Amino acid sequence: MRRDGAGRARLGTLLPAAPCWLRQVHGCAVAQPDPAGASHLEPAADAATTYHRGVVCAVLVADCMPVLLASRAGDVVGVAHAGWRGLAAGVVEAALAAMQTVPAQLVAWLGPAIGPLAYEVGDEVRAAFLAADPAAKLAFAPSRPGHWRLDLYAIARQRLRARGVTQVSGGDFCTYAEADRFFSWRRERTPARMAAVIWLT
Numbered sequence: 100m101r102r103d104g105a106g107r108a109r110l111g112t113l114l115p116a117a118p119c120w121l122r123q124v125h126g127c128a129v130a131q132p133d134p135a136g137a138s139h140l141e142p143a144a145d146a147a148t149t150y151h152r153g154v155v156c157a158v159l160v161a162d163c164m165p166v167l168l169a170s171r172a173g174d175v176v177g178v179a180h181a182g183w184r185g186l187a188a189g190v191v192e193a194a195l196a197a198m199q200t201v202p203a204q205l206v207a208w209l210g211p212a213i214g215p216l217a218y219e220v221g222d223e224v225r226a227a228f229l230a231a232d233p234a235a236k237l238a239f240a241p242s243r244p245g246h247w248r249l250d251l252y253a254i255a256r257q258r259l260r261a262r263g264v265t266q267v268s269g270g271d272f273c274t275y276a277e278a279d280r281f282f283s284w285r286r287e288r289t290p291a292r293m294a295a296v297i298w299l300t
Contacts, residue, residue: 106294107294110294110296114155114296114298115153115155115298115300116134116153116154116155116298117155118155118156118157118294118296119132119140119147119149119154119155119156119157120141120157120159121141121142121143121144121145121146121147121157121158121180122141122142122143122144123144123145123158123159123180124143124144124145125145125180125182125184125185125188126143126144126145126184126185126188126190127145127146127185127188127189127190127192127193128142128143128144128145128146128193129144129145129146129147129148129177129190129193129194129196129197130142130144130146130147130148131147131148131149131197132147132149132151132154132156133149133151133154134151134153134154145158145179145180145181145185145190146158146177146178146179146180146190146191146193146194146197147177147178148168148175148176148177148178148194148197148198149175149176149177149298149299150174150175150299151299152298152299152300153298153299153300154298154299155296155297155298156176156177156178156296156297156298157178157294157295157296157297158178158179158180158294158295159180159292159293159294159295160180160210160211160212160274160292160293160294160295161274161281161282161283161284161291161292161293162182162212162213162218162274162275162283162284162285163180163181163182163185163212163213163251164181164182164186164209164210164211164212164251164252164255165178165179165180165181165209165210165211165212165295166178166179166181166191166194166207166208166209166210166255167207167208167210167295167297168194168195168198168205168206168207168264168297169205169206169297170198170200170204170205170206171204171205171206172200172204173299174200174299175198175199175200175299176297176298176299177194177195177197177198177297178194178295178296178297179191179193179194181212181251181255182251183220183224183227183228183249183251186228186251186254186255186258187224187227187228187231189231191255191258191259191262192258192262195259195262195264201263202262202263202264203263203264203265205264205266206264206266206267206268207255207259207264207266207267207268207269208267208268208269209252209255209256209267209268209269209270210269210272210295211272211273211274211277211280211281211293212251212252212272212273212274213251213273213274213275213283213285214250214252214272214273214274214275214276215238215240215248215249215250215251215252215253216248216273216276217273217275217276217285218248218249218250218251218275218285219242219246219247219248219249220246220247220248220249221245221246221247222245222246222247224247224249225239225247225249228254232257232261234257235254235257237253237257238250238251238253238254238257252269252270252271255267255270256270274286274293281293
């Protein structure tokens with residue numbers, strides 16, 4: 100979607116209600132919208148969860164990863180905007196906690212994000228992840244001095260498994276490489292974004 104609002108308007112025609120958009124700040128705050136104010140507020144948050152049917156949780160991405168979550172019982176859903184900063188800050192864990200469901204009863208889908216062959220980061224990014232979990236080193240491959248290729252999908256899977264979520268799918272996209280399918284901030288440097296939405300029926 101581009102910033103002229105036309106994309107949001109088109110998306111709105113396909114949904115049961117106006118989405119709960121977030122003012123994304125690359126952190127780990129979680130919004131919990133309800134039917135009364137879901138579409139009127141844009142809370143500063145990078146994840147949203149809801150138990151209310153028809154409330155549409157949404158995030159915008161263009162290289163960062165959308166992580167969609169749902170209970171197997173069909174009584175709670177959530178979505179997280181997970182770039183490297185959000186992942187390092189614990190946005191996935193925060194979303195899981197907000198859902199108040201036994202993690203083994205949740206399923207997760209990792210949506211389109213920049214892939215490990217295209218995502219180069221500096222030493223400081225690697226250090227931020229290793230400080231939280233030394234096992235994160237497996238998600239980094241050296242590229243050139245002081246730089247690494249980061250696999251966001253691998254980090255997300257590690258974080259989900261560590262919290263007990265074992266049913267994880269997706270994670271086989273690259274927004275940078277697949278120009279015919281996805282927007283990419285690193286490739287285009289434009290404000291265009293893709294929306295990831297989830298709701299209970």
